[in-house]
Amino acid sequence: MRFPAKPLGLAVASVIFVFGCGKEAPPPPPPKAEAPAAPPPKPSVTVKIGHVAPLTGPQAHLGKDNENGARLAIEEANAKKMEIGGAVVSFELLGEDDQADPKQGTTVAQKLIDAKVNGVIGHLNSGTTIPASKLYADAGIPQISPSATNPKYTQQGFKTAYRVMANDEQQGKVLGGYAIQQLAAKNIAIVDDRTAYGQGVADEFEKAAVAGGAKIVAREFTNDKATDFAAILTKIKSKKPDLVMYGGMDAQAGPMAQQLKKLGIKAKMIFADGGCTTEFHKLAGDAAEGHYCSLPGVPLEKMPGGTAFKEKYAKRFNVDIQLYAPYSYDAANVMIDAMKRANSAEPAKYLAELPKTAFDGVTAKITFDEKGDVKDGAITLYQAKGGKWDPLETIGGAAPAQPAAMDGMAGMGGMAPMGGMSSMGGTAGMGGMSISPPPAAAAPAEKK
Amino acid sequence: MDTFIQQIINGLVLGSIYALVALGYTMVYGILGLINFAHGEVVMIGALTALTVIKLLANSGLPGVVVVLLGLLAAIPACMALGFTIERVAYRPLRHAPRLAPLITAIGVSIVLQQLAMIFWGRSYHAFPPILPASGRDIGGAHIMDLQIVIVLLAAAIMAGLMLLINKTRLGRAMRATAENPQIAGLMGVNINAIISATFLIGSALAAVAGVMVSANYSIAHYHMGFILGLKAFTAAVLGGIGNLPGAMLGGVLLGLIESLGAGYVGDLTGGFLGSHYQDVFAFFVLILVLVFRPSGLMGEKVSERA
Numbered sequence: 001m002r003f004p005a006k007p008l009g010l011a012v013a014s015v016i017f018v019f020g021c022g023k024e025a026p027p028p029p030p031p032k033a034e035a036p037a038a039p040p041p042k043p044s045v046t047v048k049i050g051h052v053a054p055l056t057g058p059q060a061h062l063g064k065d066n067e068n069g070a071r072l073a074i075e076e077a078n079a080k081k082m083e084i085g086g087a088v089v090s091f092e093l094l095g096e097d098d099q100a101d102p103k104q105g106t107t108v109a110q111k112l113i114d115a116k117v118n119g120v121i122g123h124l125n126s127g128t129t130i131p132a133s134k135l136y137a138d139a140g141i142p143q144i145s146p147s148a149t150n151p152k153y154t155q156q157g158f159k160t161a162y163r164v165m166a167n168d169e170q171q172g173k174v175l176g177g178y179a180i181q182q183l184a185a186k187n188i189a190i191v192d193d194r195t196a197y198g199q200g201v202a203d204e205f206e207k208a209a210v211a212g213g214a215k216i217v218a219r220e221f222t223n224d225k226a227t228d229f230a231a232i233l234t235k236i237k238s239k240k241p242d243l244v245m246y247g248g249m250d251a252q253a254g255p256m257a258q259q260l261k262k263l264g265i266k267a268k269m270i271f272a273d274g275g276c277t278t279e280f281h282k283l284a285g286d287a288a289e290g291h292y293c294s295l296p297g298v299p300l301e302k303m304p305g306g307t308a309f310k311e312k313y314a315k316r317f318n319v320d321i322q323l324y325a326p327y328s329y330d331a332a333n334v335m336i337d338a339m340k341r342a343n344s345a346e347p348a349k350y351l352a353e354l355p356k357t358a359f360d361g362v363t364a365k366i367t368f369d370e371k372g373d374v375k376d377g378a379i380t381l382y383q384a385k386g387g388k389w390d391p392l393e394t395i396g397g398a399a400p401a402q403p404a405a406m407d408g409m410a411g412m413g414g415m416a417p418m419g420g421m422s423s424m425g426g427t428a429g430m431g432g433m434s435i436s437p438p439p440a441a442a443a444p445a446e447k448k
Numbered sequence: 449m450d451t452f453i454q455q456i457i458n459g460l461v462l463g464s465i466y467a468l469v470a471l472g473y474t475m476v477y478g479i480l481g482l483i484n485f486a487h488g489e490v491v492m493i494g495a496l497t498a499l500t501v502i503k504l505l506a507n508s509g510l511p512g513v514v515v516v517l518l519g520l521l522a523a524i525p526a527c528m529a530l531g532f533t534i535e536r537v538a539y540r541p542l543r544h545a546p547r548l549a550p551l552i553t554a555i556g557v558s559i560v561l562q563q564l565a566m567i568f569w570g571r572s573y574h575a576f577p578p579i580l581p582a583s584g585r586d587i588g589g590a591h592i593m594d595l596q597i598v599i600v601l602l603a604a605a606i607m608a609g610l611m612l613l614i615n616k617t618r619l620g621r622a623m624r625a626t627a628e629n630p631q632i633a634g635l636m637g638v639n640i641n642a643i644i645s646a647t648f649l650i651g652s653a654l655a656a657v658a659g660v661m662v663s664a665n666y667s668i669a670h671y672h673m674g675f676i677l678g679l680k681a682f683t684a685a686v687l688g689g690i691g692n693l694p695g696a697m698l699g700g701v702l703l704g705l706i707e708s709l710g711a712g713y714v715g716d717l718t719g720g721f722l723g724s725h726y727q728d729v730f731a732f733f734v735l736i737l738v739l740v741f742r743p744s745g746l747m748g749e750k751v752s753e754r755a
Contacts, residue, residue: 057672060571194725220715221725225676227666230458231711232724238451251573251670258667262582263454264591283575283668 126150166377172204202247254283450589463704472651488678494659512579531652689748
């Protein structure tokens with residue numbers, strides 16, 4: 001019954017692919033960027049960086065936003081005529097569309113691997129990032145996700161997996177704590193969209209809320225394409241919650257807020273970064289007022305380079321930042337920075353430099369822990385006021401959940417030092433790594 | 449009890465919309481034996497066209513109801529033109545081709561329309577401007593919006609009108625004759641091509657109305673909203689017996705009620721074993737049960753009396 005979906009997806013993917021690579025210059029020579037002793041007058045190499053996000057479907061606006069962020073970073077790097085290994089590097093962005101679909105995510109991941117990209121920025125969603133990370137790890141291609149926040153992504157033990165945003169564990173905990181302490185919620189209803197992200201953050205929220213003494217009066221589910229929430233909200237209404245938590249994206253959170261109001265439910269909603277967008281206000285209209293959300297990191301205006309980035313972005317793309325663009329911009333820059341320090345764009349070489357990253361990004365000073373999670377991920381809470389997200393307070397910044405998470409990962413500690421990845425022997429190492437996910441995946445359960 | 453009433457209302461609203469869309473599927477199937485998979489996209493185009501007009505006029509000072517009516521008046525001819533064109537361009541040349549060919553064409557048209565809408569309206573979700581009065585009333589503890597009452601009554605009125613049209617007018621008689629046997633109807637002086645075009649025009653007009661209802665009720669519209677909606681409406685048509693008009697209405701309303709009650713009560717009935725994410729499973733499970741015992745649907749009859 002689903003048959004129109006697939007040809008459609010392929011058609012879209014190919015259209016976008018053709019479009020994205022339309023301006024492809026001469027066939028890029030193999031990226032032999034090392035060999036600093038190359039005497040010929042400034043040879044130039046092309047370094048391909050893949051970017052994956054949903055460019056069609058309900059999250060297309062976020063996907064395009066992510067791609068724009070990475071594109072901006074790459075265009076700036078190209079403008080600088082950067083030299084790596086004695087050759088002038090021109091970076092090329094291969095933008096792919098995963099439709100926020102895990103199956104499509106692995107397909108385009110393989111496509112990028114076959115295209116021999118030097119690194120990947122993405123994916124946007126946890127649900128697509130996690131399955132794709134295995135492919136990248138097997139191929140030894142470094143991956144920095146700007147926005148995948150499910151804890152599992154970096155807990156699989158892949159040396160290639162990094163992210164520049166605090167994970168759901170931290171976010172769910174902060175949200176749960178905030179709901180109990182500041183909002184004094186006693187009876188909470190939880191809805192999630194059954195994606196790795198939505199479910200993950202909702203589960204973490206539930207744990208934190210229950211630990212804080214709240215009662216979960218309803219746990220309902222929808223999906224990431226739904227627009228009709230009347231049935232589940234009616235059920236929630238009958239349980240009389242004083243707060244409704246939603247784990248999911250803005251495309252659902254917006255209409256949900258409207259329908260909440262239509263049904264006469266007075267309780268406010270609280271959700272994590274996926275709904276914390278300007279799009280939410282557009283979709284929810286005047287029903288947006290008073291709802292809460294959280295974003296990893298600090299508000300754009302309070303980011304070290306936030307205002308400047310906002311202007312730069314608006315100038316280049318003529319649109320406003322949706323959400324994660326600063327993070328994908330930083331992710332691309334972190335990757336380029338590692339290549340610069342390694343003086344090589346070869347994945348195996350610059351991968352060794354990634355753990356040593358200390359990059360002054362737009363969003364924060366980015367450093368990674370052993371798993372590839374960003375250190376000291378701050379989380380800021382917002383409330384909708386007059387059509388905008390109004391920052392309430394920033395929690396963390398001093399890695400609240402990090403020590404516990406590291407304990408849980410003690411078993412991975414031995415694998416964490418990433419020095420020995422320089423040769424192709426890495427492939428063998430990777431083979432060993434791929435066996436480790438089961439224990440790693442079990443780790444979060446042990447921790448609780 | 450108030451929750452139950454509320455769920456029934458939710459289901460009725462959703463079901464009325466399904467029924468309107470399902471009528472489009474079932475009329476075309478009745479007459480051509482073709483499943484017009486592009487019908488869901490016609491609904492989408494209707495919703496987005498109306499929304500564009502509504503957004504343009506939202507700040508014009510006209511009352512909200514008038515603005516929405518104007519949007520609807522723009523969407524109906526747009527959809528009728530679209531439905532007419534689809535039939536002329538994509539289906540008529542294939543009328544005597546093997547049955548699979550028009551089916552594939554229908555899917556192709558669906559994809560083309562969806563992509564065109566994406567290019568034209570963009571990939572974002574479009575919010576329905578809050579111009580309709582948000583008034584509602586409490587009945588037995590349930591909160592019912594006036595908009596929801598209007599949707600259900602309007603859908604019922606349209607369906608009654610359609611039944612009258614099919615059963616009491618010359619055009620309706622010609623449609624029934626064509627459904628029964630196009631060749632013979634042609635021999636009796638019925639202009640088959642005109643009747644088929646009329647069927648598409650009527651179905652598309654209903655789709656436009658349904659599109660505006662969906663976007664107004666859920667306050668959202670986007671370029672791929674037609675796919676799932678079309679699929680559900682098609683299911684409703686099959687549930688009621690495809691090709692049978694009262695069947696499509698019954699199927700639509702039933703499907704809406706099943707989904708709504710399913711999502712509301714499956715979790716409690718199964719002690720949390722199945723949650724509200726099984727609402728679609730529940731709906732399709734009922735469909736399978738019906739088809740096992742009545743393969744031609746609830747009201748479908750074996751051969752005669754299609755359309």
